[in-house]
Amino acid sequence: MTATFPGSRDENWRYANLRALAKARADAPAPVAGPAPRGAPALEGYAQWVFVDGHLVSQGGGDYAARLDARAAGEAFAGMLDAEIAAAGVDFALARANARHGDDVLHIAVPDGARTAIEVRFHSSASGSAGTSYPRLQVQLGRNARLDLVERHESAGSIDPVINAAVDISVAAGATLSHVRVQDCAEQASVFDTLVAHVAEGAQYRLRTLALGGMSSRSTAFVKLAGRAARCDFVAASVANGTQTHDFFAEIDHAAPEAATREIFRGIATARGKLAFNGKMIVRENAHDADSDQSLKTLLNGSGAEAAARPQLEIYTDRVKAKHGATTGKLDEQMLFYLLSRGIDRAQAQALLQWAFIEDAISQIELAPLRLQVEQLVAARLNEVSSLDGLVSRS
Secondary structure (H helix, E strand, C coil), X not given: CCCCCCCCCCHHHCCCCXXXXXXXXXXXXXXXXXXXXXXXXXXXXXXXXXXXXXXXXXXXXXXXXXXXXXXXXXHHHHHHHHHHHHHCHHHHHHHHXXXXXXXXXXXXXXXXXXXXXXXXXXXXXXXXXXCCECCEEEEEXXXXXXXXXXXXXXXXXXCCCEEEEEEEEEECCCCEEEEEEXXXXXXXXXXXXXXXXXXXXXXXXXXXXXXXXXXXXXXXXXXXXXXXXXXXXXXXXXXXXXXXXXXXXXXEEECCCCCEEEEEEEEEEECCCEEEEEEEEEECCCCCCEEEEEEEXXXXXXXXXXXXXXXEEEECCCCEEEEEXXXXXXXXXXXXXXXXXXXXXXXXXXXXXXXXXXXXXXXXXXXXXXXXXXXXXXXXXXXXXXXXXXXXXXX
């Protein structure tokens, strides 16, 4: 590719593993003929769209969604986002590659006062040697509109796909976007995504993001709270097993008075897994009475496991409420001893403690059927489905 990708010397990319992306073929794989691959059952009341290797294969209907060519999609968003992207340097190198090489874009435009629910499945079936998959979403909410959006990234089998996704979001005054992202790709996948969101006056952006699959993943998010009393509710969770690496960077820019953010991260690293979450909060000079609350926690369960939870604060006004906390630790030995003393075996006791830890984040998914699906995925990643089955089924 002609783009200069970030590297370990770039401050926000110290923990990311981009080797697979650099080695993969830059062009997108050719479209695959045939029916849409099977996946999780469709959510009731949601129009479902399915893409394979970045190409649309199943159109889910709905009044407010349409497939666009990448070039046309870029023109639609140029006025709002391109200036910020152009100025952002290396952090947007992957997003620019997506815009340059991608083909199909799902464009969701919900008009003023309307409400809808859409589920998007991005399935990857080609190895990186055949091309890089470029999923892309564009979301525009009108004034006082409401969108419930579920975005899934998945792959199957023993292939080693390389995925470079991009999501552009605009939430107009008084609108609400509830957005759940689930990355559950197969173990050889390499998954990267860049999300940009612009939130206007009195609008709410509620993001729940989960990274479970893949050999390595990197999720980059830039959220600008541009209007008075704009709010972002950002909740992330991850489990890194074996030699997996999951890296998150989230920058939330409070650019107007009374802007507010709540940010939660819960991550578990086992064996030789690696986790990193870098949460950057910016409060501008004119963002009087802004409110920023961060809680970043990681749990280590393995002698070779690594984790880093890093809050960053840039505050340029005295009229602000800012609270942050970051911890990295091992399983609570006292709680483990208590469970063992009650006759629970060690493996089940460890699974229960890990479950209680990560459920802080998973429980924030409001839609009960989707939350149950996510809990089942997490239980499988903790390798203790039987131990957690009762807890999951009662959630």
